[in-house]
Amino acid sequence: MFAVQHRDPGSAARRGLLSLYHGDVHTPAFMPVGTNGTVKAVPHTMLEEIGFNLILGNAYHLYLRPGMDVIRQAGGIHRFANWNHNILTDSGGYQIFSLASFGKITEEGVRFRSHIDGSAHFLSPEDAVDVQAELGSDVRMCLDVCTPPEISYNEALKASNITTAWALRSRKRWKEKESPLPGALFGIVQGNFFKELRKRSADELMEIEFPGYAIGGLSVGEPFPLFCELLHFTAPLLPEDKPRYLMGIGTPEYILEAVEMGIDIFDCVFPTRIARNGTVFTSRGTIALKWEKHRLDFTPIEEGCGCYTCSRYSKAYLRHLFKAREILGPVLTSCHNLSFLFRLVRDIREAVSSGTFTAFKKQFLAAYNGTQA
């Protein structure tokens, strides 16, 4: 299912091939987030044209809306959304703790209220596996307990223990339960910002044996150095021969750091969220298109970018679309930001293949952060 093809000599970075039911994914890979069965503002054909063949869906959102009866009768999320490539679904754990009200955890599962209509729901780890089986996603995630930074050791320990117990039950259900489409189940390492707990969580999950492992609970608002410290500590704990997924990162700095630590896949709403607000990636950092200085700027967001947006439109036109609140604005900027990250990650893969990842990272960040000589 996963094969490492190249290793960077100067770091833990690696290039690999993740073979999923809906096609092979070259790693490292960034996954655009398609919360509701659509990557916000981007038509599927644009995603395909960019080159993405793995996107993320949110089991929590899809379970609440359109609801599992709709998904079931549609024949799964791929057919419902007419996306014939891979989908990874998260279990809903993160959304229950960040979006839903009254999230209450017991050993049995989690009780919560819908952020849409306030309706009461209960989700066990088994339910989360079942929901994702009905979605028919290519990669499914165990239900986990997500904790914010700055909780106590004992609170973090308790959350980590429940996460492990749920992981065990999830794997059992995944093995037992028939699914219309085959999908891998990944465990999620938790442990908050306590290294001891991270180690313990990783060990426990490795004992359960999953086809892949994710690192959860990082990039949740902590300072970048703390993120790095925990990432540098946790990534090497994961098995070499399994895909490693760092949840919730999607800026060039974080992606480069993650790849350097041997991470294979990652996702984030950030690129499309800032795009909908008119902020776009360039090799020299982000720019806000709404600024007055772009009013008469008839150059594309990035010369040589070649994406749908940059090959057709100027910053002046894009700024105009945002000032006039035209829907085409978010469509075009989202398309650019995803194209930018796709190209970055493709360049990263090539740098890993040619053994030049460290130099590539340094050079990219110097330009991106404006510290170029």
Added chain:
Amino acid sequence: MFAVQHRDPGSAARRGLLSLYHGDVHTPAFMPVGTNGTVKAVPHTMLEEIGFNLILGNAYHLYLRPGMDVIRQAGGIHRFANWNHNILTDSGGYQIFSLASFGKITEEGVRFRSHIDGSAHFLSPEDAVDVQAELGSDVRMCLDVCTPPEISYNEALKASNITTAWALRSRKRWKEKESPLPGALFGIVQGNFFKELRKRSADELMEIEFPGYAIGGLSVGEPFPLFCELLHFTAPLLPEDKPRYLMGIGTPEYILEAVEMGIDIFDCVFPTRIARNGTVFTSRGTIALKWEKHRLDFTPIEEGCGCYTCSRYSKAYLRHLFKAREILGPVLTSCHNLSFLFRLVRDIREAVSSGTFTAFKKQFLAAYNGTQA
């Protein structure tokens, strides 16, 4: 510039070819409205794929935002918006009376305040010609005085007289003024709902001689029979050998009525406006996708439609996108509604060519209005 190719034997319907700077347009033709240099929610490539090569832009909106300095430096609206097909611009008359505040008409021109920021502006008929010359549109419209239904004869007479005086000045300016791109200037027949004034307006404009003629001031809220009565009276007043443009219509019933009376081109925001609200055209009338009954409906909006949307997505998925307020919803429904009208008008052209327009109209409306046997 315009050649009638076929005439329907049973009505005034005609098929023609309108040769504009950015390509030939087959008429009858529906023009999607691209108010701000973008047809709302529809990427340009989707418009091209549907087959449109003539869209409408609003001089009023573009003059206010992004502003003429931006358009000028971009090299015109085609280059600014990267739309390499034809654009017809209206003069701004209708918007000034419907959107702007304090529209005040004198013989000299119209004074108004921007609906965006309240700034004060003055537009003479000459200014309207100049603005459209700078936009570089392929068809330009004279500044006219738009009047609501139910005004007095004397008010309507006064408005019509000013419209004629402005038309004369517009044509003079259009002949004198250098334009970066060639564009035709159309006169607009006004006269409110008074037949005598309609006749007078048409006669006066024909004396001035324009490359094409529009009928303005209809479809402004009046009942359909009154619209028909005035259309049936006014259309035959226009020259046979010039293109005829009925402003502001875009539903199947109105389009069929207009074509039957010998109208060649028409525009309306309606198809894209209802689409953004989740209402779509079908051959059996419009349907509101948000309705509960579409929740588990996995068929496309219209079987056999073949548009981008219908060839990929079900009503259940589209309903879900609207319930989740996803941007992709309006993109897909706008695309469908425009595809639907494009196909209707293409079928109309074929019916005219084969001399079967009257039967086509009857059959289409019977299905559309649900009165089919």
